[in-house]
């Protein structure tokens with residue numbers, strides 16, 4: 001049985017970020033094992049996020065925008081000046097190419113190409129069993145191996161699922177200065193929440209993504225047909241070729257997260273609850289959380305963070321929003337439209353990041369359709385009480 005200081009299960013976005021923060025901390029001499037079955041040499045995703053500053057991966061930010069477009073379900077456009085914030089993207093491949101060599105250079109990180117079969121807390125340490133039969137132990141195991149659950153009837157389990165293509169036109173077509181962050185002006189089939197986003201890299205190249213917040217997935221042919229319909233009929237894109245495509249499913253759920261399931265095991269990334277239940281954004285939430293966990297490790301020797309009940313109010317807000325989506329109480333594109341129209345986009349971003357204050361939250365709540373959200377709030381609170389007392 002081989003012993004490490006830290007074992008990181010899964011070398012994707014959160015696992016690699018965790019290792020990166022560790023080798024750049026006072027814990028840099030720790031022995032780290034990363035267990036990951038993939039090579040991580042493909043551009044398998046692009047992370048979009050907003051930020052009012054810079055982040056540790058600033059040097060690989062692929063594109064930055066100072067304003068974004070938002071369209072409600074009637075196709076009415078709002079150009080959002082996002083103030084001190086910037087909307088940014090990092091491409092998966094750039095992230096992997098940046099982080100992995102830095103981990104190798106550190107000399108303290110071992111990369112094992114395998115899958116994790118089981119993780120267990122042994123009392124004074126944690127152990128990880130791999131598919132190839134080895135068992136490793138560590139003071140702490142960071143687990144990012146999330147398994148998507150498709151059916152959770154007790155929870156507001158909605159999926160954010162999407163298919164996107166990077167297109168390149170022969171002639172200049174896109175405005176590279178302004179992405180369409182969310183365009184709900186597409187057919188809302190089955191009353192589901194459906195939208196397009198366009199991230200223009202330059203005048204000829206853009207990522208166009210067809211996205212749904214709903215309970216079940218489409219077939220690949222259906223995503224392709226909707227994308228093609230939008231590109232041809234709405235966007236009227238001239239001659240183009242597809243350079244890349246991506247497909248993803250992100251959980252939007254208020255299922256209670258066990259970020260710290262035991263003393264020596266910590267879940268990170270989507271597995272640790274860093275996916276915003278109301279939007280699916282995960283990148284920035286994960287970065288902020290991991291930096292706090294590493295700071296806590298440096299300070300106390302333990303990774304566990306405490307959050308008080310007041311901070312948890314943001315989870316309640318997310319539950320209410322998920323209830324509105326799941327019960328189809330009001331078109332969510334129009335909810336966001338009204339919120340962006342009556343509040344500064346920066347306030348919305350702070351709210352969605354769980355960093356707003358109560359006055360901003362009251363102002364945002366007042367700009368939602370009160371009756372529909374009131375019913376959703378009653379439903380959510382009633383369900384939570386039922387959970388507590390049964």
Ligand SMILES: Cc1cc2nc3c(=O)[nH]c(=O)nc-3n(C[C@H](O)[C@H](O)[C@H](O)COP(=O)(O)OP(=O)(O)OC[C@H]3O[C@@H](n4cnc5c(N)ncnc54)[C@H](O)[C@@H]3O)c2cc1C
Nearest residue numbers: 010012013014045047048115116145248269270281282283
């Ligand atoms: C296509 C796509 C686009 C996205 N776009 C955005 C976006 O624009 N903005 C945003 O904020 N979020 C976005 N997300 C959501 C989220 O940021 C990503 O899913 C992100 O990669 C989550 O990080 P993670 O570390 O939790 O999971 P991953 O990055 O998926 O890493 C998990 C790793 O664990 C490995 N693994 C799985 N099982 C095992 C096992 N048994 N043993 C060992 N290793 C295992 C996997 O191979 C993988 O490398 C997107 C997701 C997808 C799929």
